[in-house]
Amino acid sequence: MQLGSDTFRAVLNDVEIALGCECSVVGLWEDGEGEPSYEIVHGDKCVQFFRRLSFSDLEKRFLDHVVDVFNSAFNDDFHSGMDMAYCSAMASVSVMDMAVAKFVGNMHWYEVFRIIQNIKSLSYEKYEGSAVKTGLLVFDGRTDFGIRRPGVNFIEFSELDSKGIILNDLVLRDAAFYRYVDGYDSFYACDVSGVVKGYYNIEESVMSSFDKICGQKVLSVLNVDGNSMFYIGITSYSDVEIYKSNKSRIVFRRGKWRIFDCSVIDAVVGNVEFDIEPWRCFYALSKIRKGSLVLFTDRFGEIEDDRFIKKHIDSGSGVFDVIRESVKKCGVRSVVESGELLRMLTTDGMVMFSSDFRQVMDINAIVDTSKAPSNEMGGGGRSTAAASASMYGIAVKVSEDGPISVYRNGRCVYKVG
Known part of the structure; x- marks a missing residue:
């Protein structure tokens, strides 16, 4: 599948929304529409990205992942006999999800992709007229759960004669999963395979309104252990929110991904x-x-x-x-x-x-x-x-x-x- 195809153009439309930029694809020796802020060369094509503000290193890495995922998932040999309309539809719904999964999950990207799909599905649910809220702190599976520190209480399912629960349709349809653990003062701990081992309760602490809203309670746990990978949760407005530090927030909002690079916002001020x-x-x-x-x-x-x-x-x-x-x-x-x-x-x-x-x-x-x-x-x-x-x-x-x-x-x- 060529980078200059309509299928890739559908992906670039999502990139423009995610990063607030404009994109184009030109031949390697062709003149573009102006001086790009960033460009990726692949074969005989050059993907150009334009924005009045420079792209950060984090944003460039994400763009690299998008192009890499498209080239891997939609190569000419695999899709040579497939109708172009099917390819375009598949690209528009999957490439950005896979790019986000690779960006936060690295070698565990497929397992992370499945977790993202589960949480996205749950984000469309309502409970008693309000959006469902919950959250997961995802670990790579190499460590014991249950970080012990002042102000943090971990309730481990194994201590309750349970090996944990697995994220699947049955669990996600159960209102008990999201009624008690809200993603703000409490959040689940699970490994990359989707096995939920327990949940954290964080005691009330003196934090500014902005710190509470921006997830600093979660980060107070996430940053303690080097084996924790990222947090994914559903906000009160049904956004899916992903982060692993204060460098960025990756948000699925109104059917599209948005990349908030915190350093870009601060630098412009x-x-x-x-x-x-x-x-x-x-x-x-x-x-x-x-x-x-x-x-x-x-x-x-x-x-x-x-x-x-x-x-x-x-x-x-x-x-x-x-x-x-x-x-x-x-x-x-x-x-x-x-x-x-x-x-x-x-x-x-x-x-x-x-x-x-x-x-x-x-x-x-x-x-x-x-x-x-x-x-x-x-x-x-x-x-x-x-x-x-x-x-x-x-x-x-x-x-x-x-x-x-x-x-x-x-x-x-x-x-x-």
């Missing part, structure tokens, strides 16, 4: 030491489906001179005025610890921070959208406001349906989710 990494804030909002608009800037003199802030949201009682004055100039660390930052980011209007993300400068701001370039207008009020605000710094918009968009100099330079 600025390569500085943060009190809290920006990616945690924006990914948390994306995960819980809360819209927000943020500007990172030090150009407050220009903002004031240009009368960029038109007004502030006010309920008429003066409550917002009092709150706004009390939090302006607060350190970001203090509002994270108090829980106020999440509330700020989920109220109406724009929130402004210093460019190093250390101080809150303003909240609930309604801004002049006329500064947005004409080609960035028309995408909705929040998008237009983000494009306009980015003339003064870096603007980040989180949509209520999940995507994170980064704007710079009036243009959207990155979108994922």
